[in-house]
Amino acid sequence: xxxxxxxxxxxxxxxxxxxxxxxxxxxxxxxxxxxxxxxxxxxxxxxxxxxxxxxxxxxxxxxxxxxxxxxxxxxxxxxxxxxxxxxxxxxxxxxxxxxxxxxxxxxxxxxxxxxxxxxxxxxxxxxxxxxxxxxxxxxxxxxxxxxxxxxxxxxxxxxxxxxxxxxxxxxxxxxxxxxxxxxxxxxxxxxxxxxxxxxxxxxxxxxxxxxxxxxxxxxxxxxxxxxxxxxxxxxxxxxxxxxxxxxxxxxxxxxxxxxxxxxxxxxxxxxxxxxxxxxxxxxxxxxxxxxxxxxxxxxxxxxxxxxxxxxxxxxxxxxxxx
Amino acid sequence: xxxxxxxxxxxxxxxxxxxxxxxxxxxxxxxxxxxxxxxxxxxxxxxxxxxxxxxxxxxxxxxxxxxxxxxxxxxxxxxxxxxxxxxxxxxxxxxxxxxxxxxxxxxxxxxxxxxxxxxxxxxxxxxxxxxxxxxxxxxxxxxxxxxxxxxxxxxxxxxxxxxxxxxxxxxxxxxxxxxxxxxxxxxxxxxxxxxxxxxxxxxxxxxxxxxxxxxxxxxxxxxxxxxxxxxxxxxxxxxxxxxxxxxxxxxxxxxxxxx
Numbered sequence: 001x002x003x004x005x006x007x008x009x010x011x012x013x014x015x016x017x018x019x020x021x022x023x024x025x026x027x028x029x030x031x032x033x034x035x036x037x038x039x040x041x042x043x044x045x046x047x048x049x050x051x052x053x054x055x056x057x058x059x060x061x062x063x064x065x066x067x068x069x070x071x072x073x074x075x076x077x078x079x080x081x082x083x084x085x086x087x088x089x090x091x092x093x094x095x096x097x098x099x100x101x102x103x104x105x106x107x108x109x110x111x112x113x114x115x116x117x118x119x120x121x122x123x124x125x126x127x128x129x130x131x132x133x134x135x136x137x138x139x140x141x142x143x144x145x146x147x148x149x150x151x152x153x154x155x156x157x158x159x160x161x162x163x164x165x166x167x168x169x170x171x172x173x174x175x176x177x178x179x180x181x182x183x184x185x186x187x188x189x190x191x192x193x194x195x196x197x198x199x200x201x202x203x204x205x206x207x208x209x210x211x212x213x214x215x216x217x218x219x220x221x222x223x224x225x226x227x228x229x230x231x232x233x234x235x236x237x238x239x240x241x242x243x244x245x246x247x248x249x250x251x252x253x254x255x256x257x258x259x260x261x262x263x264x265x266x267x268x269x270x271x272x273x274x275x276x277x278x279x280x281x282x283x284x285x286x287x288x289x290x291x292x293x294x295x296x297x298x299x300x301x302x303x304x305x306x307x308x309x310x311x312x313x314x315x316x317x318x319x320x321x322x
Numbered sequence: 323x324x325x326x327x328x329x330x331x332x333x334x335x336x337x338x339x340x341x342x343x344x345x346x347x348x349x350x351x352x353x354x355x356x357x358x359x360x361x362x363x364x365x366x367x368x369x370x371x372x373x374x375x376x377x378x379x380x381x382x383x384x385x386x387x388x389x390x391x392x393x394x395x396x397x398x399x400x401x402x403x404x405x406x407x408x409x410x411x412x413x414x415x416x417x418x419x420x421x422x423x424x425x426x427x428x429x430x431x432x433x434x435x436x437x438x439x440x441x442x443x444x445x446x447x448x449x450x451x452x453x454x455x456x457x458x459x460x461x462x463x464x465x466x467x468x469x470x471x472x473x474x475x476x477x478x479x480x481x482x483x484x485x486x487x488x489x490x491x492x493x494x495x496x497x498x499x500x501x502x503x504x505x506x507x508x509x510x511x512x513x514x515x516x517x518x519x520x521x522x523x524x525x526x527x528x529x530x531x532x533x534x535x536x537x538x539x540x541x542x543x544x545x546x547x548x549x550x551x552x553x554x555x556x557x558x559x560x561x562x563x564x565x566x567x568x569x570x571x572x573x574x575x576x577x578x579x580x581x
Contacts, residue, residue, distance in 0.1 A: 207411045
């Protein structure tokens with residue numbers, strides 16, 4: 001099968017899962033009820049459509065940023081969390097909740113500010129040496145610091161309700177997200193994804209190592225800027241509207257590498273489609289799970305992702321190209 | 323196009339790695355860059371390709387200052403074959419070779435017929451056509467070295483700088499790779515190779531640039547630079563002559579104790 005055919009197949013899968021995501025939930029809305037006066041149609045328009053659009057955008061940007069970061073860091077174990085942006089964005093959102101700054105737009109603004117701050121810090125920390133190693137170190141420092149501060153904020157929260165709200169938010173979910181969340185999140189996600197798509201050729205050159213990539217005319221400073229800004233925008237917006245949903249960026253490029261090949265640029269578009277498919281599928285599944293409430297999407301994703309990650313470590317340990 | 327290294331000084335951190343290195347390298351010839359460990363050979367090659375900054379002096383291609391060239395124009399003129407022969411992803415050989423065309427491609431344009439032709443030529447010249455669809459992770463060391471050489475050749479650089487390309491190759495592949503680099507020089511390009519193997523250097527190179535402690539000890543035709551006396555002084559080795567056809571090679575056979 002050629003690459004185009006594979007992409008079309010993946011695209012069809014995304015469309016199918018998007019439709020499924022609209023149809024399924026506590027109330028099943030059959031296709032016959034669509035575009036009609038049936039009250040169930042309004043469940044789709046007001047509740048499920050924004051949720052599915054967000055799931056699509058979130059999955060696509062997480063998958064794409066995972067593929068870009070793995071290519072940039074030349075490390076198949078990298079994912080958007082490595083950059084530390086999601087932890088800092090989450091920290092800022094948690095601060096907004098704990099200090100009672102309100103909800104919705106205020107939390108979104110705080111998370112985007114946090115992501116922006118993380119990006120600026122990351123750029124500053126890696127300014128003198130635009131190499132992948134410094135990038136990993138800076139990201140790790142940022143994310144552990146943000147993790148510690150988040151725990152600190154929870155421990156000084158004024159009342160148990162704030163704690164419950166923080167924990168509820170941190171776990172990450174697409175539940176009850178509406179059109180206002182979509183309009184907030186889509187613009188930064190689109191800009192970030194466009195920036196990330198520009199890195200393809202440089203990522204390919206980096207497969208030969210940093211020195212060889214530079215000898216091929218790759219400007220490391222430009223690549224770093226694109227990666228940092230792009231990930232900052234998509235991850236910041238993602239965390240701001242859905243909380244922390246991990247593992248998509250790690251898992252998706254891996255699942256697709258055997259199908260689309262290992263060349264980093266050849267993985268960008270497939271990873272975006274694959275990420276969208278994975279999040280839409282997982283979000284439909286958590287809605288179908290029995291019980292009064294839903295399993296949180298972030299929790300479900302971690303439960304799929306963690307064993308996968310472990311298997312990856314065991315299987316790929318010691319291979320020449322890692 | 324001559325590669326002119328003029329009073330070059332390089333500092334890595336606070337350590338002075340190269341000082342006052344001057345050499346006028348000519349195309350159509352193979353120059354071996356030799357010296358004991360830590361002499362600054364790799365740094366010299368990297369500085370010549372503007373991959374490390376220099377603190378004094380300059381590197382020029384004819385009259386053009388290499389450091390101030392546009393990175394892509396520089397990449398088209400100077401090909402660099404790094405010491406580290408790893409490819410970080412299990413990409414198929416043909417895609418690896420095609421990376422050599424990156425500096426020739428338009429910003430987001432697809433490769434042209436010319437690019438494909440250059441990749442084909444490079445794979446033909448290195449006899450790697452049959453490996454085209456194999457992932458590089460599955461190739462033997464010798465095959466991978468040829469694929470990576472094809473990657474540099476595909477860019478058709480006027481100058482090819484190779485940093486210890488023989489590491490981890492068996493003798494037959496070493497001789498083969500040097501012959502191919504020599505063939506590229508005979509086609510009119512300039513070739514400079516960092517080498518550790520003194521015998522291979524005498525076989526494959528026309529000129530030798532001998533470094534020690536970041537300074538030039540000698541530069542000139544191989545026969546004039548690589549004398550028993552100089553090798554003893556710089557490397558601390560005793561050499562014995564070896565007749566190879568009509569050629570006389572000096573082979574290191576023992577260590578001379580420091581005086």
